Structures are given as C-alpha cells and as structure tokens.
Amino acid sequence: MSDQILLETRRLSKYFHPRRGLLSSKTGTVRALEDVNLTIYRQETLGVVGESGCGKTTLGRVLLNLVKPTSGQVIFEGQDLSSLERDALRRLRREMQIVFQNPYSSFDPRFSMFRSLAEPLTTHTNLRGAALEQRTRQLVRQVGMPEDALSRYPHEFSGGQLQRLAIARALALNPKFIVLDEPTSALDVSVQAQILNLLRNLQRHFKLTYLFISHDLSVVQYISDRIAVMYLGKVVELIAAPSLVEGQAQHPYTRALLSAIPEVHPEDKRERIVMPSKAPDAARPPSGCSFHPRCPFAMEICAQVEPPLEQISAEHWSACHLIHQSLQN
C-alpha cells in the first residue's frame, strides 16, 4: 500500500504575516493552511476545490516547496522535503512541476519558446545542441503544437496554445507529479475542453500524478479521482469523485458548493443550500468549526468544538459534527 503513495503531508501549516516592516509590528496572521493531512496516490488526480482565500493555491506552492511551510512535513516518495539539502531539493524539482493559472504571464516575454522549453533541460540535464533541439521538438509535438512554435515568442500565441506550451515545459524533465493550479480558468470553454483532454491523455501515457486545483467544482468533478474540499485553510471533506457525483457529499459546505454551480439544465438540480453571504476572514477565523457562521445546519457544539476530519467510509472523510448525528439516527 505504502509504495502506492507518491506524496503525503503531515500536519502541514502555513501562516502569513501580512505587512511586517522593520519597525512596525505584525498586524495579524492569515492561516492559509492549517494541519493539512493529505495522501496522494501514484497516477491519480487529486482535485482541490474551494473558494478564493481557502488556501488551495498555497497548498500547491507548499507541496512543491516554492513556499516554505510554517510547520509540518511534505513527504515525497518517502523523503521529507524539509530535511533535504539545497542540492538534493533542486534535484527533486525534476520530479515535481507546476502549470499556472494565467498562461499569458507564464512565459518570459523576451524568451523564444525554444529558450523557455530548453531552460529546465539545460538546468538539470546535459542535453545540448541537436539533442536539446530534438527533445524540445518532441515536447511541442506531445502537446499538439506544430514544431515551428519553437521559434516564436509568447505574444504570438493564444491563451490555449500558451497553456499547451506551459504543459510541455512542465513535462520536459519527465516529472512524476504536476500541480495544475487553475490551468483552465483563464480559458474559454471550448479551449478548456481541449486542455482537459490533453491532460488526461498525457496522464495516461506518462503515468502522471496530478494535483488539480480549481474553484470550479464541475471541472474538478470531471477530471479528478478524489476531491479535497478546502475551507479557510483546512480540508473539510475528502471524497471519491464518483461518490460526490452520486450525491454522497456529507459536509454542508461541499453540498452548498455543489448546489451553487449554475447548471445548463437547472431542472435536474438537486437540493439548493443557501448560505449567508458573510465572507469569511482568514485572519480572524471563527471559533469551533470555521464554517459554522455560514452553515444552515449549525448546532451549538459547532461554535465551540472544532470537528476533526473523520473517516466515514474507505475513501470518504469529513470534518463535521453532523456525522455523529446521522450515525446515531
């Protein structure tokens, strides 16, 4: 079982202290991630969904060690990233890559595509000259772009084309794990479909593991094997995608998110859960369950005790006091 695990986090936390100058004191702590325990299996797609400020983007950055965690561990193939030396960490970068939300700012405007795609290769491998060119040509073909793209510059491409090329760059070092941070949210629907199909094909062919971060539950539902729902820096529900589709989501927040997706066929919509619009403040999270001020099912205990993430079934975890209610009934 354990060799099926590619990456694990243990009590991973990241706090930000906004606006701290030489003489001014800190103004508050934003808990972007708090005690996150996640397991990512080889060749799966773990979807991470949540609203703005829930910490999903920070999670992706911390997993890749682009942002140092405040506490907790990221364990990639049995190695604790925080214990690694700088050089070992740099070597490990080959294994983990990222594709960003905005394809237009993902490339240095002064670099030709060849230079951009060659950069990871020249940094980590001895490929030079004809072999380097050969490899970059292979990369652009793999993402369905013509080879002459290599001689062109970022502003000559559309958003969808740039995202294909960003994926090509992420593939350059044959990584095992790719963080996809809202890879389609800047794209039009028809182009989004092309990118999602491409990602699925590449995953199958290169046996890739994805962390797919998105605010769009319908996209996450479509592409993921399992889905982690985040709220104010915590994972509140972890559920297999088919169970979510079948309406087995347990946490009221997950259900509210589901019911809020605007559907093309509204008549086959399930329940509708209305939440008060009061936006959560990540610097001042509420006591107890951080969702309780917006939860239509909040009970007395919710304001006092924070519910732990508990296992409901094999691949279903939820952090909600209602679990015990429904178990008792």
Place this chain on the structure above:
Amino acid sequence: MTELLTVENLHVVFQTYAGTVYAVNGMTFSVQPGEIFGLVGESGCGKSVACLAILRILPGHGRITAGRVLFDGHDLTQAKESEMQAIRGRQIAMIFQDPSTSLNPVFTVGSQIKRIIRHHTQASRQATEQRALELLDEVALPDPPRIMQAYPHELSGGMQQRVMIAMALASGARLLIADEPTTALDVTIQNQILELLVELRRHVGLSILLITHNLGVVAETCDRVGVAYAGQIVEIGPTSEVLHTMKHPYTQGLLAALPSAQQKGRDLLSIPGSVPNGLSVIPGCPFHPRCPHVMEVCRQTPPRLTAVNPGEAQHQVACYLYSPETAQ
C-alpha cells in the same frame, strides 16, 4: 410587445497596431421590457464591445461604423453627447465584472448612493436617506444603516456588486447592462447575485441585458438568449429552447465542451481551433473554418437569422443546415 432596446445590424471596428479589428459585425438583438436577455459567447465574440457601443462609451480607437441602437424608439447612435449623458445612468445603468474598480474608494457607500438619488430626484435630505436604506435593503444587504457608513474596501466582492446594483436602481434606470457581473465572485456568491437579479426583474420590472460566457448562468437567469460568435448572433431564442434544442453547430459545440459528471472518463468534445481574432472578416459564415458540417455555400455567403420552425418565429438560427433552400 414593443422592445425596450433594439440593436440592429451593429458594426464596431477598432484601429490597432496590428490593423483594423472587426469586433462587432452586424449584431442584431432586442431586449423587451421586464426581460432578462442573455448575450453569451467566448472571449472576443464582441459581446462586451456591443454593450459599450450601446452606451457609446467605446475606447478612443473604436467606433460604430454601421447599424442602429434603438432605445425606446430613439436611435442612440445618432444622439447628441448631451442626450447620451442623460441616458447613461438615468435610463441605462451598467455594472462590470470588478465592482471594486467601479466604486469610489474615498466616499462611504451611503454618500455615493445618496448623491445618485439626489441627482435624479429632488428629494429632501430625509427622503433621500430613507430611499437609500430601502435600496440597500432591496438588494438584500444585511444591516443597511451600517453598510451606509462603510467604505467600499470594507465590503466583500459580492456586497460591492450588490451596492453597484443598488446604485443602478437608485438612478431609476429601466435597463441594466450587466457585463459578467459574477465572473470575479465565488460560486456561492455568484448564485446569490443572480438570484437577486431575477428577483429585481420580478419586483421592480427591471430589464436586464446580461453578458456572460457561462451557459449555466444563462440557463438559470435568462428568459431569452443570443449566442454571439465573431461579432454576430448565430442563434437566438427562448433560453430553454436554445439550450435544449440547440441548432447552430457552434452552440452545440459549446454545450458539448462543458465538463460534467456524466462525461467523466470520456474525452470532452471540443471545437477545433480557437476563436477568430477579428483582424479580417471571414467570408461567408464566420464559423465555417471550425464547423464540422461545413458546406460550399457556407464559405461564400453569410447565412441570415431565420426561424427554426416556420410557425415559431422566436427561435432563430443563422445556419444553412436549417434554411429551406439548402437543407436536403
């Protein structure tokens, strides 16, 4: 029924470094009183430009080259600038994707709303205050007296958008043009704003022109919808008909490309290529280079919007697959 707003054969071009961009190429649609009309399409389809053209607030290098915009039977493309100023805000209000840039950061919400009320009615101080509180209540903001005292940055994005809508109501506008009003908001907040728009249509009789790229948003809010592609309307009709019995290959492609739980494990159908950049006018049907059903006639002559069923004039499509002369 007489239309509140009719856009007829509107053409808008922009002069840029790369050349002339043909942004809107003969767009025709109308908004009836008390209706929510959705204008849906992908980026670059001309939907936002068309709205800026309606209010004649195009950026400097853009201009209307042909067509009419009738508001209450009055052609806005011919109106004097002073007449337009009276129409903007007072008759037609507009809200944008990012409400934080539309509100003045140095004044309280209350003073901004009250200024609009006083500008449009000659109400007393007390009546103005009263009306402002009513409006904030009407857009379902909690604790209106407190919101009145708040500065825009103290409110969340969803609340700011509600304030923008309240300000549109304050001006007594009859038509609200909402350009992607929920795109910057989280889904749960988006839902609430859309419900508010539907509610206002019902209670205040507000007509709304809703611009969006999201077909789900259209399905949940709009009475009628026009699908825009390359600066033209390719399909138009009652929302349920357009989304359930879509006729145009582009509309079909858009719907098929939506990821859904039912599609899980299968590839999504995608429209090959990407949206045209507007630097040249595509001869014939603008969709023909990407269309799976392209015929010879499609490359030659642009199709016109015609009723899908002869008896039912509402649902129209611009495609030769459905015109009597070419359909086999």
Place this chain on the structure above:
Amino acid sequence: MQGAPGIEVSPFVEPAPAATYSEWRLIWRSFRQDKLALIGLAIILVFILGAAFAPLLTPYPEQGRGDPNILEKFKPPSAAHPLGTDYLGRDVLARVLYGGRSSLSMGFLVVVIAVLIGVPLGAIAGYLGGWVDEIIMRATDVFMAFPSLLLALAIASALGAGFTNTMIAIAVTWWPWYTRLVRSQTLSLRERFFVEAARSIGLPGHKIVLTHVLPNVMTPVWVQATLDLGSAILISAALNFVGLGVQPPAADWGNMVSQGRLYFIDRPWFAGAAGAAIFLTVLAFNFIGDALRDAADPYLRRT
C-alpha cells in the same frame, strides 16, 4: 501531425495572430513621429560629433585644450572666430567643442555608474525581499534625504576637485532613484508566473535575476536614464561652476560660464555660448526622454 507514440493528438489548426512587433520596434515607431524628440536627437548628435571630432573641426585645437592667446582676447564673433574669443584670447567655439568632451562624458558616466549601482541593488531588493530589501531601501532613503548638490559638494571637497571625483560625487547621489525604480518593477514582475516557473524548475536565484528579472525591467530604466542625462550634465556644470570639476585650463561648459560671468555684461558671447550649450543639451535630452517615456507606455504610445 505526428505525436509521440501512443498519444493521440488532436490536430491543432489555428491561424497565427497577425503581424506582431518587438517592443523596441513599437517604441521606435512611436518615437519617430515626435518632432521635438527628433530635433533633440539631432542636437545631441551634433554635440557628440563636435566633441569627438573637435581637433578636426577647429583650427585652434591647442586653444581648445587651454593654451592662451592673450593678443586675441575679448574678440567679438567674427569670421575667424565664429563665437569670439575669451579672456585669454582662446577661440570660444573650440572651447565649447572641447568643453563638450568634459560635460557630455561626465553626464554619461554619472548615469552609467548610477545605473550600474542602482539597478542590481533594486533587482536584488525586489527579488529577495525581507531584511535584504529593508537594508537596501533604508540605504536609499538615507542617500535620497541628502540634498544631492550638497552631498556632491561635500564628497568633492573631501576627495578633492577633479573630473573623476566630481563624477563619483554625483553618481553617489544618483543611484537610489534607479534602485527604487527597479525594485518596484521587480515587485510587479514577481507576480508574473514566469518568474515562479523559473523557480519551480530549480533555476538558482542569481540566474533568475540575471536572465528573467533584469532584462524585463530595463525599458523604464533606459527612459529614466535618458531624462537623467540632462540633469546630470546640469549638476556637473553647477559643480564645475563652483570650481569642483575639471581644473583650468581644461574646458568645461560649467567652468566656462563661471569664467565668463565676470565679463557677461560687456562680452556676453563667451559665457553665453557655454550656457547655450548646456541649455540645448539638457533640453534635447528632456525631449528625447519624454518621447521615449510616452513611446514605452502602451497607453500613451502614438498610433
């Protein structure tokens, strides 16, 4: 299209976006429509060529370098001396051409030194952030809080007068502006994903700054540097005027004005010529800088 084995690749047909232009070509296209900027460019070229080929352009190169010719002193402009002669009888045109060597090169060198100090510091401060940023920025605060002319005076008098010391003195008061400019540019650049992408592939920090950050922050630096050339020449003239720059008999526009001011009422040509040279160069650099600034800003760029 042939994909890698086993991968189905959907054919991807898309028209290439229409002709696009590199940033500098766009800037030049806009710049050349600005008449004042072209006039400015012409003025600067005339002065530079004049200074460079001074020995060939004047029949009195030795006077330009400072040899007196007392018999000819205070001659008004004539065919032999188009701008007259000065109080030691030297040809004023030759002096202006030779003075340009000092004034122009001082201006250029000051800006070059300020850019060389200020730009890397700004990029480091912006890219690294944290305490490094704090220290660098507080240092710029200190240097900026000094009245620059006074600081230059203090440094020049401590190190002694002369071309090199004066140049160093001005440059020291100048670099913080570039640090600030580059730091703010770098901060906004850090929000762009390509810098993060470079980090995610494990590119070392110094390489990221050199290959991705610096090249992308330089356009506003060139604009600022052009505007500053005028100001630097002005300040160096001021320091030369008070006697801190190049030492007589060598010529500099600043010390020419200083020497000529005593005779200005009766014989205005010789202070006037140097003053006009200063005025024209500063004005020309401002014309060029303004046009460059507009051209580099996509919103102000002329079509």
